[in-house]
Amino acid sequence: MIRSEVSVVALSSLFAALLAGCGSTETGCEGYEPQENTVLLDLPRADYDALRMGEATTGGSTAGETTTDGSTSDGSTTSDPTGGEGLSDAEICAQVCAANYGEAPVSCSVAPKKDDPMNMLVSCVYLSICIGGRGHEGVRSCGAAAGVVLSGAAAWLARATHDEGASVRAFEALAQELAALDAPAELVAALEAAAVDEVRHAAMMGAIGARFAAPVVAVEFSEVDRSRPRSLVEIAVENAAEGCVHETWAALVAAHQGRAAGSPELRVLFGEIAGDEARHAALAWAIDGWLATRLTAAERAQVAEARRAAVERLLAGAPELLSAVDAEGRALLGLPSAAAARGLARGLDAALWSAAA
Ligand SMILES: [Fe+2]
Ligand SMILES: [Fe+2]
Known part of the structure; x- marks a missing residue:
C-alpha cells in the first residue's frame, strides 16, 4: 500500500x-x-564530571583533570578529586536512566558524545519502550x-x-x-x-x-x-x-x-x-x-x-x-x-x- x-x-x-x-x-x-531496546540521553559533560568526582567542593580547581575515559574535563567544576564520593560510570548511567525513565535500566553505559565535547551520551537499555x-x-x-x-x-x-x-x-x-x-x-x-x-x-x-x-x-x-x-x-x-x-x-x-x-x-x-x-x-x-x-x-x-x-x-x-x-x-x-x-x-x-x- x-x-x-x-x-x-x-x-x-x-x-x-x-x-x-x-x-x-x-x-x-x-x-x-x-x-532489548536502547534509549539515548545527553548528559552535560559538566554534570558528568561532577558526578564522577562527587559533590564535595573543598576547593581546588580540577582544570585539566583526566577522566576515566582518557579525555579531559572542561575544568568548570570545583569538585574534590580525592573525595572518594564520586560515582562509577555504571552508577552514573543507572542514576541518569532512572531519573529520566522512572526505573532502573536492564543495563546502561556512558561515553563521550561524538562531535559534541559539551555532552556525554548515556545509553539506557530497557525491555520495553513507549509505543502506545x-x-x-x-x-x-x-x-x-x-x-x-x-x-x-x-x-x-x-x-x-x-x-x-x-x-x-x-x-x-x-x-x-x-x-x-x-x-x-x-x-x-x-x-x-x-x-x-x-x-x-x-x-x-x-x-x-x-x-x-x-x-x-x-x-x-x-x-x-x-x-x-x-x-x-x-x-x-x-x-x-x-x-x-x-x-x-x-x-x-x-x-x-x-x-x-x-x-x-x-x-x-x-x-x-x-x-x-x-x-x-x-x-x-x-x-x-x-x-x-x-x-x-x-x-x-x-x-x-x-x-x-x-x-x-x-x-x-x-x-x-x-x-x-x-x-x-x-x-x-x-x-x-x-x-x-x-x-x-x-x-x-x-x-x-x-x-x-
Ligand atoms: Fe487512543
Ligand atoms: Fe490515537
Missing part, C-alpha cells in the same frame, strides 16, 4: 486480513526471540517505564491510560503547530477531533484500570515554545514515528483486542477505540503526505529513515512489551501473544511500512 492509498477503509481491511485466523491470543508465529499511541516531543513521562512492573492486566492498563492521556496533549500541540504553519483546515480540525477521542479513550482505560487497581501514571508535558517553533522536517520526522508507525500499530492491536477480549463489554470498548485509532493512523499518513509536499528531497529521505527506524524499534520492542503481560491478562484484554504480535508487526511492515512511498 502506498501512502496516498492509506485511508480508514484501507487500513481497516488490511487489519482484518492480518487478523484473520488470529482469534486466539495464543495464535502466532514461531521463532520469537526477546530483544501518539507521542510528541513535549511528552516527558512514560507509562511503560514509570515504575510500573510490567506484568498482568493492571500494569498494561496503567500504561494504556497514560499513553491515551499523552496522546491528548500530543494532538493538541500538533494541531497548534500545524495551524501556525497554515496547514489545511481539515487536517487541523481532524487533529483537534482526535484529541477529543483520546480524552474519551483515557477515561475508558482509566475506568477499567481502576477496577484492577492499576497505578495512575501522571502525564507530564512541556508546552511547545512558541518563540522557537519546530521546523517542518522536525514535525514530519516525529509524525512518521508517532503517527505512521506507533498509532498505526496501536490501531491494529486495538482491532485485535476488539475481537479477542475476554468479555463482550471489553470487545465493544476496544472495537470502538480501534475505529478511532484507525482514523488517527490515516490522519498521520495524510499529514505525512501534506508535509512531504513542503520538504526537500533530502528532508523526505530523513523522514523515511525515521519511519524505518521506528519500525525496527517496534519490531524489536512491541512483542516484548506484550509478552510482559501474563497469559491471564492477555486473555482478559484480548492482547496477542508475543509471537502473534511479532507476526502482526511483520505483516504490517510488509503490507504498509515497507511499501509506503
Whole structure:
C-alpha cells in the first residue's frame, strides 16, 4: 500500500486480513526471540564530571583533570578529586536512566558524545519502550517505564491510560503547530477531533484500570515554545514515528483486542477505540503526505529513515512489551501473544511500512 492509498477503509481491511485466523491470543508465529531496546540521553559533560568526582567542593580547581575515559574535563567544576564520593560510570548511567525513565535500566553505559565535547551520551537499555499511541516531543513521562512492573492486566492498563492521556496533549500541540504553519483546515480540525477521542479513550482505560487497581501514571508535558517553533522536517520526522508507525500499530492491536477480549463489554470498548485509532493512523499518513509536499528531497529521505527506524524499534520492542503481560491478562484484554504480535508487526511492515512511498 502506498501512502496516498492509506485511508480508514484501507487500513481497516488490511487489519482484518492480518487478523484473520488470529482469534486466539495464543495464535502466532514461531521463532520469537526477546530483544532489548536502547534509549539515548545527553548528559552535560559538566554534570558528568561532577558526578564522577562527587559533590564535595573543598576547593581546588580540577582544570585539566583526566577522566576515566582518557579525555579531559572542561575544568568548570570545583569538585574534590580525592573525595572518594564520586560515582562509577555504571552508577552514573543507572542514576541518569532512572531519573529520566522512572526505573532502573536492564543495563546502561556512558561515553563521550561524538562531535559534541559539551555532552556525554548515556545509553539506557530497557525491555520495553513507549509505543502506545501518539507521542510528541513535549511528552516527558512514560507509562511503560514509570515504575510500573510490567506484568498482568493492571500494569498494561496503567500504561494504556497514560499513553491515551499523552496522546491528548500530543494532538493538541500538533494541531497548534500545524495551524501556525497554515496547514489545511481539515487536517487541523481532524487533529483537534482526535484529541477529543483520546480524552474519551483515557477515561475508558482509566475506568477499567481502576477496577484492577492499576497505578495512575501522571502525564507530564512541556508546552511547545512558541518563540522557537519546530521546523517542518522536525514535525514530519516525529509524525512518521508517532503517527505512521506507533498509532498505526496501536490501531491494529486495538482491532485485535476488539475481537479477542475476554468479555463482550471489553470487545465493544476496544472495537470502538480501534475505529478511532484507525482514523488517527490515516490522519498521520495524510499529514505525512501534506508535509512531504513542503520538504526537500533530502528532508523526505530523513523522514523515511525515521519511519524505518521506528519500525525496527517496534519490531524489536512491541512483542516484548506484550509478552510482559501474563497469559491471564492477555486473555482478559484480548492482547496477542508475543509471537502473534511479532507476526502482526511483520505483516504490517510488509503490507504498509515497507511499501509506503
Ligand atoms: Fe487512543
Ligand atoms: Fe490515537
